[in-house]
Structure formats: C-alpha cells, structure tokens
Amino acid sequence: MQESRMGKSPDDYSIRLCDGPDIPSVIRVNSLTLPEHYTDDFYYQILRSYPETFFVAEREGGVVGYIMCRTEHGLSVLRRFGLAKKCHVISIAVLEEHRGKGIGTRLIQQAMEKVRSESSKECYLEVRVTNVQAIELYKRLGFKVVSTLSGYYKDGESAYTMATPL
Numbered sequence: 639m640q641e642s643r644m645g646k647s648p649d650d651y652s653i654r655l656c657d658g659p660d661i662p663s664v665i666r667v668n669s670l671t672l673p674e675h676y677t678d679d680f681y682y683q684i685l686r687s688y689p690e691t692f693f694v695a696e697r698e699g700g701v702v703g704y705i706m707c708r709t710e711h712g713l714s715v716l717r718r719f720g721l722a723k724k725c726h727v728i729s730i731a732v733l734e735e736h737r738g739k740g741i742g743t744r745l746i747q748q749a750m751e752k753v754r755s756e757s758s759k760e761c762y763l764e765v766r767v768t769n770v771q772a773i774e775l776y777k778r779l780g781f782k783v784v785s786t787l788s789g790y791y792k793d794g795e796s797a798y799t800m801a802t803p804l
C-alpha cells in the first residue's frame with residue numbers, strides 16, 4: 639500500500655488562500671493532473687481578480703491541490719430565466735497521491751462558503767462526462783447535472799455543466 643494511503647490523515651493538510659509565490663506550484667499540480675492548461679498569466683490574473691476564492695491545499699509546506707474560481711454576473715445556470723451572481727469553478731485538482739482524503743471536498747466547501755457569504759446565489763462548473771470520481775464528489779456536495787456541452791474539450795469529449803444553489 640502506498641504511504642499516501644497509509645500515513646497521511648486529513649489533519650496533515652491545511653487549506654489556505656493562495657498567494658503569488660504559490661502560483662508555480664499550482665501550475666505544477668495542474669500540469670500533472672489535468673489536460674486543460676492555461677497560460678501562466680491566466681493564473682496570476684485570476685489570483686489578482688478573485689483572490690478570495692483561490693485556495694491551495696498544503697502538506698509539509700508543499701502545495702498538493704488548488705481550486706480557483708471566478709465570480710460572474712449573468713444568466714442563471716439553474717433557473718430557466720433570470721440573472722444571478724454565480725461562482726464559476728474554473729479548475730480544481732489534487733495530486734494523485736493525496737487524493738481520497740477529503741482535500742477536494744474541503745477545497746470546494748471553502749470556496750462555496752466564501753461566495754455564499756458574498757451573496758452569490760449559485761455555483762457551477764464543467765466536468766468531463768467520463769470523470770466519474772469528480773462527478774460523484776460534486777453530487778455529494780449538492781451539484782446536479784444541468785446540461786451537456788457537446789464536444790466541449792479540445793479532444794472532442796463532452797462536458798456536463800453541474801450546478802448547485804448556494
């Protein structure tokens with residue numbers, strides 16, 4: 639059994655706001671875990687614009703996961719008509735060897751707590767239709783599939799839009 643499964647308890651991890659010097663580590667986590675990458679400047683822009691919903695998970699001084707979000711004003715994702723202030727989860731990831739410890743759950747919960755206190759009414763994200771683990775995690779947190787975006791990703795895979803009221 640891997641050390642990660644035996645020796646690391648959820649208490650070994652802390653969740654804190656991302657800071658500028660964390661960005662290279664966030665980019666590293668992204669490049670190791672997801673096929674969707676962004677320019678370095680994009681991460682810094684998101685941090686500058688939405689610092690309060692950009693969190694990192696840390697263990698022994700190293701970044702092992704992150705979530706970054708954007709606040710948007712526009713058409714409601716959950717209701718057929720109407721406008722809403724929304725939290726869009728742009729990206730969330732946890733290094734493989736640190737998964738299954740509740741880190742992903744805690745990252746989303748922290749971001750949702752923050753945007754709820756800022757009066758956002760809904761939270762939404764896109765997820766690959768085959769990303770069963772992530773989809774199950776979002777469902778446990780109250781997200782529901784609201785639409786399918788056909789061929790959403792560069793490789794042609796479709797995405798679900800999942801959303802939850804806040």
Ligand SMILES: CC(C)(COP(=O)(O)OP(=O)(O)OC[C@H]1O[C@@H](n2cnc3c(N)ncnc32)[C@H](O)[C@@H]1OP(=O)(O)O)[C@@H](O)C(=O)NCCC(=O)NCCS
Pocket residue numbers: 648671672730731732733736737738739740741742743744763764765766769771772774775
């Ligand atoms: C999706 C992702 C962020 C989830 O991160 P995570 O830290 O593993 O998430 P959690 O630990 O909170 O939940 C995952 C599982 O661990 C279980 N778990 C939660 N807390 C736990 C704990 N304290 N001890 C043991 N297991 C636990 C959960 O029940 C869940 O089980 P499931 O696999 O049956 O659903 C991670 O899989 C990842 O980075 N994937 C690659 C990138 C990606 O796909 N991102 C999403 C793009 S939309």
